């Protein structure tokens with residue numbers, strides 16, 4: 001995730017880009033009240049109590065160390081004793097934000113940064129660690145300011161953000177001396193990101209949220225969000241195979257999925273892709289389910305009657321467009337969500353999404369019939 005800056009206007013823009021997938025390139029996950037929603041943080045709200053380095057113990061026994069391979073995602077919370085074991089450093093970045101990072105991850109980051117500078121690529125840390133209590137404060141603050149629904153939709157559930165680990169780093173670019181911190185702008189430099197991504201594994205990092213793997217990670221493509229694993233060999237293996245941390249750790253399979261956008265005279269391919277990313281992100285929260293195919297249900301589902309149904313489901317929103325997709329998937333044997341049967345092959349499962357004139361697709365209805 002990237003920082004959400006201090007102003008509400010920026011915040012809303014970011015949500016539109018990151019959470020509601022309003023653009024073709026920058027399609028993040030939509031919100032989800034039952035699990036996390038967007039790896040949303042607030043840079044102006046990070047803990048500024050200390051700008052000093054608080055690294056103290058180099059000789060701790062390994063049992064006291066954090067597990068650098070730990071998985072924290074929408075279905076896997078931060079391990080209980082993490083915060084006691086975590087050792088961090090605080091730094092101030094080029095835009096004067098305080099950033100807290102796990103100690104070894106920061107050391108590795110400095111080496112990566114130095115290596116990149118030999119190729120005239122300049123980066124800095126936008127954000128890294130956020131504590132669970134900080135995330136809760138953000139949630140409470142947004143609840144108070146914008147209401148509970150909005151907060152639940154935009155702020156990651158405390159305990160389920162990879163940023164809690166201190167091992168997830170959001171980078172930003174510095175180009176010709178200018179800080180490029182906004183997502184919409186950063187995404188315009190794919191060649192620079194490629195150079196950065198090519199170096200990550202050498203220093204024990206992986207790119208965490210891969211394009212096309214949203215149904216596994218639960219997040220849209222984020223070129224800036226990297227994760228430290230403290231093991232260059234594993235990082236290289238994950239990178240060379242093009243897999244996710246989830247698959248490497250065996251909590252998800254990377255079997256091929258087929259996506260059929262059909263032919264629409266109403267929506268462009270990019271508009272349909274944005275909708276599919278929302279579906280895939282939501283699917284990732286159904287832990288252990290195996291996605292087989294997604295297909296566009298056709299322009300015939302785009303009717304005023306169906307639009308009206310969506311507006312009845314969410315009466316506070318004024319949707320102007322509707323779309324339907326059909327999915328085949330196999331449910332997990334221990335699925336927690338009681339609206340699904342365990343170990344079942346679902347065929348033609350319906351996903352209904354709608355959007356307003358100025359927002360991205362939102363999942364309104366998931367239905368078996």
Ligand SMILES: [Zn+2]
Nearest residue numbers: 001002170225
């Ligand atoms: Zn991030």
